[in-house]
Amino acid sequence: MALKILARRFVVLGHDFPWSASLVTSAVFPGPFSTQQSLHVRPLCFFQNHTVQVVNIKRREDALSVYPDSVTNPPERPLSTTTDQSSPTDKTTSDNMTEAIAGDVQDFQDGQMKEIEVGDQKVLLVKEDGQFYAIGNKCTHYGAPLSKGAYCKGVVRCPWHGACFNVKTGDIEDFPGLDSVHKFEVEVRDGKVVVKGNPPALENAKRVKPMVKRVADNKKTVVLVGGGPASLVCAETLRQEGYTGRIVLVSKEPYLPYDRIKLSKALNIKPEEIALRSQQFYDDNGIELLLAKEVTKVLPDDKTIELNDGESLKYDTLLVATGGQPRSLPIPGSDLKNVYSLRTPNDANAIAENAQGKNVVIMGSSFIGLEVANYLVGKAATVTVIGQSAVPLAHVFGPLIGQWFRKLHEGKGVKFHFETSVKEFRGEDGQLTEAVLADGTVLPADVCIMGVGVVPATNFLKDSGLDITARGFVTVNKNMRTNLPDIYAAGDIVEFPLFTADDQHVNIQHWQMAHQHGKIAGLSIAGKAQDIRSVPYFWTVQFGKSIRYTGYGPGYDEVILHGDVDDNKFVAFYTKKEKVVAVASLGWDPIVSQAAELMSKGGIITKDEIRSDPENWVSRLSQL
Numbered sequence: 001m002a003l004k005i006l007a008r009r010f011v012v013l014g015h016d017f018p019w020s021a022s023l024v025t026s027a028v029f030p031g032p033f034s035t036q037q038s039l040h041v042r043p044l045c046f047f048q049n050h051t052v053q054v055v056n057i058k059r060r061e062d063a064l065s066v067y068p069d070s071v072t073n074p075p076e077r078p079l080s081t082t083t084d085q086s087s088p089t090d091k092t093t094s095d096n097m098t099e100a101i102a103g104d105v106q107d108f109q110d111g112q113m114k115e116i117e118v119g120d121q122k123v124l125l126v127k128e129d130g131q132f133y134a135i136g137n138k139c140t141h142y143g144a145p146l147s148k149g150a151y152c153k154g155v156v157r158c159p160w161h162g163a164c165f166n167v168k169t170g171d172i173e174d175f176p177g178l179d180s181v182h183k184f185e186v187e188v189r190d191g192k193v194v195v196k197g198n199p200p201a202l203e204n205a206k207r208v209k210p211m212v213k214r215v216a217d218n219k220k221t222v223v224l225v226g227g228g229p230a231s232l233v234c235a236e237t238l239r240q241e242g243y244t245g246r247i248v249l250v251s252k253e254p255y256l257p258y259d260r261i262k263l264s265k266a267l268n269i270k271p272e273e274i275a276l277r278s279q280q281f282y283d284d285n286g287i288e289l290l291l292a293k294e295v296t297k298v299l300p301d302d303k304t305i306e307l308n309d310g311e312s313l314k315y316d317t318l319l320v321a322t323g324g325q326p327r328s329l330p331i332p333g334s335d336l337k338n339v340y341s342l343r344t345p346n347d348a349n350a351i352a353e354n355a356q357g358k359n360v361v362i363m364g365s366s367f368i369g370l371e372v373a374n375y376l377v378g379k380a381a382t383v384t385v386i387g388q389s390a391v392p393l394a395h396v397f398g399p400l401i402g403q404w405f406r407k408l409h410e411g412k413g414v415k416f417h418f419e420t421s422v423k424e425f426r427g428e429d430g431q432l433t434e435a436v437l438a439d440g441t442v443l444p445a446d447v448c449i450m451g452v453g454v455v456p457a458t459n460f461l462k463d464s465g466l467d468i469t470a471r472g473f474v475t476v477n478k479n480m481r482t483n484l485p486d487i488y489a490a491g492d493i494v495e496f497p498l499f500t501a502d503d504q505h506v507n508i509q510h511w512q513m514a515h516q517h518g519k520i521a522g523l524s525i526a527g528k529a530q531d532i533r534s535v536p537y538f539w540t541v542q543f544g545k546s547i548r549y550t551g552y553g554p555g556y557d558e559v560i561l562h563g564d565v566d567d568n569k570f571v572a573f574y575t576k577k578e579k580v581v582a583v584a585s586l587g588w589d590p591i592v593s594q595a596a597e598l599m600s601k602g603g604i605i606t607k608d609e610i611r612s613d614p615e616n617w618v619s620r621l622s623q624l
């Protein structure tokens, strides 16, 4: 039954695969999962950039790990796509547009968002300064309903991971996700608000922004080093902003740029299943990919980069976005087989394969360590996490939420050793067999994952003359410019001035921020420089629970928590002196997106106001 429904949805939903996943899961178990239910759906097919892909989701935990929000917030729309699901007010007009009456004009307030059905698709209707605007309601990242997000001054921010869409144009303005949504016509007829859309736009949630073609006569070359989101968004921004010269993206990985964050949430996922764009997309838009090539040197005086195969490449403008590389520790035995770090699909797939039924030790109780523990528990014989701190993730979320992580994991069978580290790996015939902790405890270990942080992949820039900090980060200004002419840098490798932290130069390693850096760099290179003004936003997924976080919290002096951690519903405010600098939540959407939206518009939340009421400040969003 589920697959029959899914097959019908393909026609409607195109390549928005996480949403398809949610439809499958809700077809089998309508409504949110209880913790006792298990999911057996395989294979799950979806369209991705117009290619049919196959994902094996064998267990409920797998589905929750990859698509937690789409599972725990199933689509409200019935699964059937037959016309009897349409609103009674729908009709198809003579110009082949589908239209729906949204209500009486006087019923709408300025700043109000309303989800309406046009045909059998959901559209977001907004009134702003007396005008009505309508855009697609499904976020182009993982499909969240935008009507449940945060609205402020013409921008709606997604409730799940903070992507922003302009309600007048449908354009994506902050990330994650690459694509915009469609914009629909709205007219006032006989005192009623009427929304009109053409069926293809209604049915396809994603709109790729128009891009110019490569023009052979334009001899300029922009080289982008790195195959992550910072480079990809920069390439797309250049084409969107009218740059017609050559674009070459060089990556040492052999894969098309992919959704890296899935690697710690679904370790068996294949790179082709999570490609962000198809090869066709790059061909169509004149973006050359030089894959499996490592840049070994940048020679700014010659405007040249050198590659590991001895080749070199000239550039007019260079973007360096080489991301992080896993920190390795000089622990005896760390060269034994089955001691892994996790950054690439190869790492993830090898861990997934070799950990089945084995004793797994994870070094590091931070995001990657815990997400990997989440994935492996139930598949491996034992999963033991070694943390140097007393409480996992307390440095980010505070001790109370840190204990919540611990209890959640222990409840699922993960074992912890805190305030210690691995001092030695032992093995037989080159194969890992034991991990010895600092206090002498010996743990059986067939597989170990070192989740002990990352360092910027900037060694190859050592002699380039670029301004690099002692920790290896490249310093850039608000336009992602480095100290050298025509060289930009973006993503995990940079320290940039963060406007919500008084323009302090900071390093932010979030998927969202890397996209935004790419956009800002692209705008600068295209001659349309804009200062970066994005509020950091990230999320982590643990056993189907998605914790969201916005702001810049390092060095916070107090955590003010509302709600009930044990009830999986809370919001935490991180303060510095009198000001809230970051907000985290679980089960309290869209408060983190509202906070991000307020901060992005320069608003301030004070410690005093959130002591007694966590939401009083939200009303300021409509007054800005």
Ligand SMILES: Cc1cc2nc3c(=O)[nH]c(=O)nc-3n(C[C@H](O)[C@H](O)[C@H](O)COP(=O)(O)OP(=O)(O)OC[C@H]3O[C@@H](n4cnc5c(N)ncnc54)[C@H](O)[C@@H]3O)c2cc1C
Pocket: 225, 226, 227, 228, 229, 230, 231, 250, 251, 252, 253, 260, 261, 262, 263, 264, 293, 294, 295, 296, 321, 322, 323, 324, 342, 343, 368, 457, 460, 490, 491, 492, 493, 508, 509, 510, 511, 512, 514, 537, 538, 539, 540, 541
């Ligand atoms: C397993 C995992 C899970 C994550 N989960 C989350 C999450 O849930 N939420 C979140 O916000 N963030 C998450 N992150 C962080 C997020 O992935 C990064 O912030 C983001 O990918 C940074 O993008 P980037 O473009 O700067 O670099 P990257 O995505 O790291 O890409 C850098 C690219 O450059 C290539 N490269 C490196 N050196 C060279 C060279 N010399 N020559 C050529 N190519 C080179 C690399 O191979 C890579 O393709 C996760 C990271 C990992 C590893």
Ligand code: FES
Pocket: 139, 140, 141, 142, 143, 144, 158, 159, 160, 161, 162, 163, 175, 176, 177
């Ligand atoms: S689903 Fe909207 S930002 Fe992820």
